[in-house]
Amino acid sequence: MTTYLIRNAQILGGAPQDIHLVDGVFAAIGEQLDVQADIEVDATGLVALPGLVDLHTHLREPGREDAETVLTGTRAAAMGGYTAVHAMANTFPVADSAGVVEQVWRLGQESGYCDVQPVGAVTVGLEGKQLAELGAMHDSAAGVRVFSDDGKCVDDAVIMRRALEYVKAFDGVVAQHAQEPRLTAGAQMNEGLVSGELGLGGWPAVAEESIIARDVLLAAHVGSRVHICHLSTAGSVEIVRWAKAKGWDVTAEVTPHHLLLTDELVRSYDPVYKVNPPLRTAADVEALREALADGTIDAVATDHAPHPAEDKDCEWAVAAMGMVGLETALSVVQQTMVEAGLLNWEGVADRMSHRPARIGRLAGHGRPISVGEPANLVLFDPAYRGVVNPDTFATRSRNSPYKGMDLPGRVHATFLRGEATVLAGELVER
Numbered sequence: 197m198t199t200y201l202i203r204n205a206q207i208l209g210g211a212p213q214d215i216h217l218v219d220g221v222f223a224a225i226g227e228q229l230d231v232q233a234d235i236e237v238d239a240t241g242l243v244a245l246p247g248l249v250d251l252h253t254h255l256r257e258p259g260r261e262d263a264e265t266v267l268t269g270t271r272a273a274a275m276g277g278y279t280a281v282h283a284m285a286n287t288f289p290v291a292d293s294a295g296v297v298e299q300v301w302r303l304g305q306e307s308g309y310c311d312v313q314p315v316g317a318v319t320v321g322l323e324g325k326q327l328a329e330l331g332a333m334h335d336s337a338a339g340v341r342v343f344s345d346d347g348k349c350v351d352d353a354v355i356m357r358r359a360l361e362y363v364k365a366f367d368g369v370v371a372q373h374a375q376e377p378r379l380t381a382g383a384q385m386n387e388g389l390v391s392g393e394l395g396l397g398g399w400p401a402v403a404e405e406s407i408i409a410r411d412v413l414l415a416a417h418v419g420s421r422v423h424i425c426h427l428s429t430a431g432s433v434e435i436v437r438w439a440k441a442k443g444w445d446v447t448a449e450v451t452p453h454h455l456l457l458t459d460e461l462v463r464s465y466d467p468v469y470k471v472n473p474p475l476r477t478a479a480d481v482e483a484l485r486e487a488l489a490d491g492t493i494d495a496v497a498t499d500h501a502p503h504p505a506e507d508k509d510c511e512w513a514v515a516a517m518g519m520v521g522l523e524t525a526l527s528v529v530q531q532t533m534v535e536a537g538l539l540n541w542e543g544v545a546d547r548m549s550h551r552p553a554r555i556g557r558l559a560g561h562g563r564p565i566s567v568g569e570p571a572n573l574v575l576f577d578p579a580y581r582g583v584v585n586p587d588t589f590a591t592r593s594r595n596s597p598y599k600g601m602d603l604p605g606r607v608h609a610t611f612l613r614g615e616a617t618v619l620a621g622e623l624v625e626r
């Protein structure tokens with residue numbers, strides 16, 4: 197195995213230190229280490245963070261390899277500083293059986309760029325009618341612990357209750373895409389001032405908040421764990437804050453796009469801004485940032501949702517919902533949280549690595565940068581300034597809402613168990 201000596205890295209933004217990577221672990225950390233290595237990396241000015249963990253990635257394989265594959269998605273993840281991603285279940289076929297989750301897990305192992313932890317569907321075919329084989333998926337080689345019908349809401353309260361009861365047996369968690377379907381029929385964007393002016397069907401905040409309120413109560417009632425995907429409203433924050441104050445086992449995530457963008461962008465009718473849940477108001481953005489800062493929201497999750505051009509370069513009404521996000525997440529968090537004085541780098545490590553790994557029960561990730569720990573690491577250059585150009589992305593799709601925007605920071609290197617997946621800002625071919 198290649199050994200690395202990283203010089204002058206600012207671990208969690210602290211004073212410069214050297215880091216020695218040997219046999220997949222941090223072998224030594226200190227000032228001016230006197231050790232040998234195959235490759236030396238000058239990390240002067242770079243921040244070292246534990247490898248990032250995404251709780252919410254759409255890798256599209258099997259079934260939509262025209263949008264993304266496990267290989268292209270994990271290459272994008274590595275470029276974004278990720279060492280582990282959770283692959284959502286809404287593939288074709290749906291990841292609702294041991295066979296499909298094992299296939300995705302194996303593809304991840306073969307990619308070598310990033311660990312892929314498959315998410316299992318809660319219900320057969322994401323149809324919300326009948327519980328999927330949760331136990332079999334957990335017992336499979338993929339060892340599934342996170343279950344979600346993401347893209348769809350588990351809207352039947354009895355099914356949701358049974359799922360929460362079932363996963364409790366093996367410390368699993370149900371990750372809910374909170375969207376009351378009857379309140380969002382025909383929805384095209386956030387329901388509010390802008391949707392009224394544009395005459396587009398509204399997706400009201402209450403459709404998200406009512407499901408979250410129900411599910412935190414259900415989780416408390418059965419004594420199980422629930423995780424709320426992509427929180428997008430100020431009201432959702434209040435409910436999660438209340439549930440946590442009660443001591444209930446509730447966690448939540450926010451996407452980078454909901455931390456930065458608002459429904460005002462929809463005035464352009466550019467479908468790149470069409471996403472589910474929709475972009476909300478500036479007041480919602482403010483509440484989400486504060487909640488991420490104070491820990492009410494546990495994690496940043498990308499909801500990386502690649503789509504081929506033909507599904508996005510069309511009329512707003514028929515365009516697919518979703519945005520790519522793996523390669524820009526850390527930059528958006530730098531801009532919205534670090535530069536706004538809401539989080540320091542230690543906080544970023546907590547919200548983008550430690551806590552998401554803990555929620556997913558990923559033992560080998562989200563660990564501290566200390567001697568003996570698995571060498572999952574990202575070196576990030578916060579001083580970099582550049583314009584986002586999706587044509588340079590590793591993801592197969594180009595539907596980035598940040599195209600042409602100035603975003604700070606860039607991943608310089610990513611290490612997965614001591615092996616470089618990205619070096620000097622470029623993918624390492626494997």
Ligand SMILES: [Zn+2]
Nearest residue numbers: 346347373425
């Ligand atoms: Zn979703």
